[in-house]
Amino acid sequence: MVKLTLYGLDPSPPVRAVKLTLAALNLTYEYVNVDIVARAQLSPEYLEKNPQHTVPTLEDDGHYIWDSHAIIAYLVSKYADSDALYPKDPLKRAVVDQRLHFESGVVFANGIRSISKSVLFQGQTKVPKERYDAIIEIYDFVETFLKGQDYIAGNQLTIADFSLVSSVASLEAFVALDTTKYPRIGAWIKKLEQLPYYEEANGKGVRQLVAIFKKTNFTFEA
Ligand SMILES: N[C@@H](CCC(=O)N[C@@H](CS)C(=O)NCC(=O)O)C(=O)O
Numbered sequence: 001m002v003k004l005t006l007y008g009l010d011p012s013p014p015v016r017a018v019k020l021t022l023a024a025l026n027l028t029y030e031y032v033n034v035d036i037v038a039r040a041q042l043s044p045e046y047l048e049k050n051p052q053h054t055v056p057t058l059e060d061d062g063h064y065i066w067d068s069h070a071i072i073a074y075l076v077s078k079y080a081d082s083d084a085l086y087p088k089d090p091l092k093r094a095v096v097d098q099r100l101h102f103e104s105g106v107v108f109a110n111g112i113r114s115i116s117k118s119v120l121f122q123g124q125t126k127v128p129k130e131r132y133d134a135i136i137e138i139y140d141f142v143e144t145f146l147k148g149q150d151y152i153a154g155n156q157l158t159i160a161d162f163s164l165v166s167s168v169a170s171l172e173a174f175v176a177l178d179t180t181k182y183p184r185i186g187a188w189i190k191k192l193e194q195l196p197y198y199e200e201a202n203g204k205g206v207r208q209l210v211a212i213f214k215k216t217n218f219t220f221e222a
Pocket residue numbers: 012013014036041052053054055056066067068069104108
């Protein structure tokens with residue numbers, strides 16, 4: 001019997017990427033809330049599990065894995081019946097991996113973490129214009145990636161969709177998605193919203209994150 005524990009909280013995009021993957025694989029797990037606003041991730045107990053003190057962290061049979069990208073690739077490699085969500089074919093896998101690195105190094109780092117850090121943790125209400133520009137550049141990239149394909153890494157659903165939809169849908173907290181300018185992103189999110197587990201795993205957490213930022217009344221510098 002598999003015993004998995006996920007440490008995290010729903011507003012966190014990378015936690016939601018893991019929830020989407022766990023749901024797609026039909027895996028049951030214990031969900032342990034880590035209140036990062038209250039700095040619970042800095043407790044000695046949590047640092048023992050993940051010295052980088054990030055969420056999500058996955059516990060599997062006494063092993064701790066962190067970074068959502070590592071976790072979702074691990075879950076498919078270990079528990080999926082097929083490689084569809086993370087293809088073994090080297091070229092297909094390279095495209096999925098590129099998207100995962102894009103999420104990590106560009107969308108999350110440039111689009112989400114920098115604003116979250118200053119607004120939520122340092123109490124700033126004015127966000128530099130380059131942060132706005134970075135989000136527009138991300139929307140531009142994602143719209144281009146989706147040209148001629150149904151999913152973010154080709155014509156089948158993969159963990160790259162889970163990773164990227166968790167953060168791209170969350171950009172709504174900063175810059176509303178203009179579906180006239182970005183019709184493919186709008187259609188892609190709508191398609192993923194049809195997944196039976198989407199609302200629980202991602203939809204409600206996106207709304208929670210949007211509400212958190214709304215309350216801060218932050219604005220971008222002109
Ligand atoms: N690349 C990491 C990012 C994880 C991350 O930075 N998570 C944020 C919440 S969204 C966090 O744990 N912040 C608290 C901290 O760094 O102490 C992943 O994909 O798991």
